[in-house]
Amino acid sequence: MGNRTEQTDVLVIGGGTAGFGAAIAAGRQGLRVTLLEATSKIGGVMAFCPGMPWGGAYPMDRIIGGLIEELTERLASMDPPAAEKRACTLENFGPEIVYDHDIATSTMFEMLEEAGVRIRLGTIAIQPHLEGYSISAVECCDRIGPFTIKPRIVIDCSGDGDISAKAGVPHVLGDATGNMMAVTVSFFMIGVDRARAFADPDPYFQKYAAQGIADGRLHADLAKLYLMSGFHDGAVFCNSVHVRGVDGTDPVAVASATQEGRRRCHQLAQFLRSDVPGFEDAHMSMLSPSVGVRETRKLQGMYRLTGEDLLRATKFADGIVACDNPVDDVMRAEGDMTHDAAIENGQYYTIPFRSLVPETISNLMFAGRILSADPVAFASVRGMPQCMAMGQATGTAAVLSVRFDVPVQDVSTGLLVEELSRQGINRLAVPSLSEG
Numbered sequence: 001m002g003n004r005t006e007q008t009d010v011l012v013i014g015g016g017t018a019g020f021g022a023a024i025a026a027g028r029q030g031l032r033v034t035l036l037e038a039t040s041k042i043g044g045v046m047a048f049c050p051g052m053p054w055g056g057a058y059p060m061d062r063i064i065g066g067l068i069e070e071l072t073e074r075l076a077s078m079d080p081p082a083a084e085k086r087a088c089t090l091e092n093f094g095p096e097i098v099y100d101h102d103i104a105t106s107t108m109f110e111m112l113e114e115a116g117v118r119i120r121l122g123t124i125a126i127q128p129h130l131e132g133y134s135i136s137a138v139e140c141c142d143r144i145g146p147f148t149i150k151p152r153i154v155i156d157c158s159g160d161g162d163i164s165a166k167a168g169v170p171h172v173l174g175d176a177t178g179n180m181m182a183v184t185v186s187f188f189m190i191g192v193d194r195a196r197a198f199a200d201p202d203p204y205f206q207k208y209a210a211q212g213i214a215d216g217r218l219h220a221d222l223a224k225l226y227l228m229s230g231f232h233d234g235a236v237f238c239n240s241v242h243v244r245g246v247d248g249t250d251p252v253a254v255a256s257a258t259q260e261g262r263r264r265c266h267q268l269a270q271f272l273r274s275d276v277p278g279f280e281d282a283h284m285s286m287l288s289p290s291v292g293v294r295e296t297r298k299l300q301g302m303y304r305l306t307g308e309d310l311l312r313a314t315k316f317a318d319g320i321v322a323c324d325n326p327v328d329d330v331m332r333a334e335g336d337m338t339h340d341a342a343i344e345n346g347q348y349y350t351i352p353f354r355s356l357v358p359e360t361i362s363n364l365m366f367a368g369r370i371l372s373a374d375p376v377a378f379a380s381v382r383g384m385p386q387c388m389a390m391g392q393a394t395g396t397a398a399v400l401s402v403r404f405d406v407p408v409q410d411v412s413t414g415l416l417v418e419e420l421s422r423q424g425i426n427r428l429a430v431p432s433l434s435e436g
């Protein structure tokens with residue numbers, strides 16, 4: 001096997017929507033980028049819950065811009081179109097993007113290839129090594145065995161932040177008492193007569209669900225059924241089966257929650273066929289290969305975004321993406337699902353770059369659902385379009401850090417925001433550009 005060692009400018013850990021954004025942004029500007037993904041597919045939660053809409057892409061009905069806009073346009077301009085904008089059926093959410101999952105995934109792989117990113121699937125980052133305040137190497141493992149990557153910059157887009165935590169970045173789990181949002185197994189029903197299925201004005205199918213629970217055919221947490229039209233005719237996306245109290249950083253807990261979730265999905269699919277009009281001839285498809293994990297570690301950054309920042313519609317000078325998503329909290333140990341507005345109608349806030357930067361380690365950033373945020377802010381910022389933009393911001397900041405040979409904490413946020421605006425991210429605080 002030998003001692004395998006690789007060098008790279010930017011090591012992106014995790015190929016979810018954040019890692020996709022980070023890798024492309026750094027690769028397009030000529031840096032050598034290695035993207036590590038533990039599974040066999042790009043997407044992260046997008047791949048674990050295939051077909052889930054990209055939510056919150058349009059704060060105040062204007063797309064956030066940048067890579068999510070480019071990806072959406074690429075899909076929407078295909079013949080036939082593979083994506084479209086539509087109104088979200090959940091309260092307090094703005095428009096969302098629905099898409100063909102397989103075409104979207106292939107297109108994301110293509111965009112990574114075009115940016116020259118070295119994609120390593122089935123590869124896991126295991127242990128960082130520090131020299132002073134800098135990560136000098138990361139031990140990894142693929143099917144051949146262990147190997148080492150020596151990066152100039154590390155961007156942790158792993159959702160769970162194992163490497164950042166092992167490198168000593170302070171963090172909390174969930175709401176800081178270890179209480180995390182539920183994990184979810186999703187699936188599609190294919191062959192649904194949607195006109196009949198959605199004829200009932202109750203978006204959550206509660207009267208049917210109550211009967212199923214009373215009869216012992218549905219789990220008690222299925223009182224509200226989250227069912228929404230999929231991209232293709234006759235397809236209905238079922239984002240309903242939530243398993244509470246699972247620590248997403250524990251692989252054994254994740255495996256058993258996945259199996260429990262699959263059982264509940266099968267029960268729900270049978271129930272829909274037998275009890276809900278429009279589903280009689282439908283069948284289950286695209287069951288999650290693993291649970292979708294919403295929330296684990298929250299890392300401590302130079303700035304911690306808070307619920308008060310959202311309420312005040314704060315537009316930070318180093319804001320890197322706009323957001324107006326509601327506080328989308330999902331079944332903690334005792335809670336329910338909520339979509340309470342985070343912000344006054346017709347307002348938005350921005351996510352500051354400093355929430356993606358640790359206080360001390362000079363060549364580490366993080367993006368996506370591990371950003372530095374309190375539980376309220378976290379519940380709003382975590383949509384896939386925002387995660388992609390956070391990735392895009394860190395990939396771009398990596399370029400500036402290398403170009404000016406400065407620690408990531410000293411990257412000029414003025415230059416960063418200008419560069420992101422040039423890349424098409426909308427609504428940032430660029431003095432020379434008029435706000436739209």
Ligand SMILES: Cc1cc2nc3c(=O)[nH]c(=O)nc-3n(C[C@H](O)[C@H](O)[C@H](O)COP(=O)(O)OP(=O)(O)OC[C@H]3O[C@@H](n4cnc5c(N)ncnc54)[C@H](O)[C@@H]3O)c2cc1C
Pocket residue numbers: 013014015016017018019036037038039043044045046049052053054055056123124125126157158159160162163183184185239292293294367368369370382383384385387
């Ligand atoms: C059930 C559910 C429903 C949701 N609904 C919506 C919705 O409708 N719309 C919306 O926009 N957002 C939704 N979200 C939120 C959104 O999907 C996530 O917040 C977002 O996808 C997180 O992206 P990420 O890139 O930060 O992390 P993830 O998507 O979690 O990606 C992290 C990736 O890193 C990899 N990884 C982890 N550790 C390592 C390691 N050590 N080495 C190598 N690879 C590693 C993982 O395999 C994974 O692919 C939902 C989330 C869930 C769970």
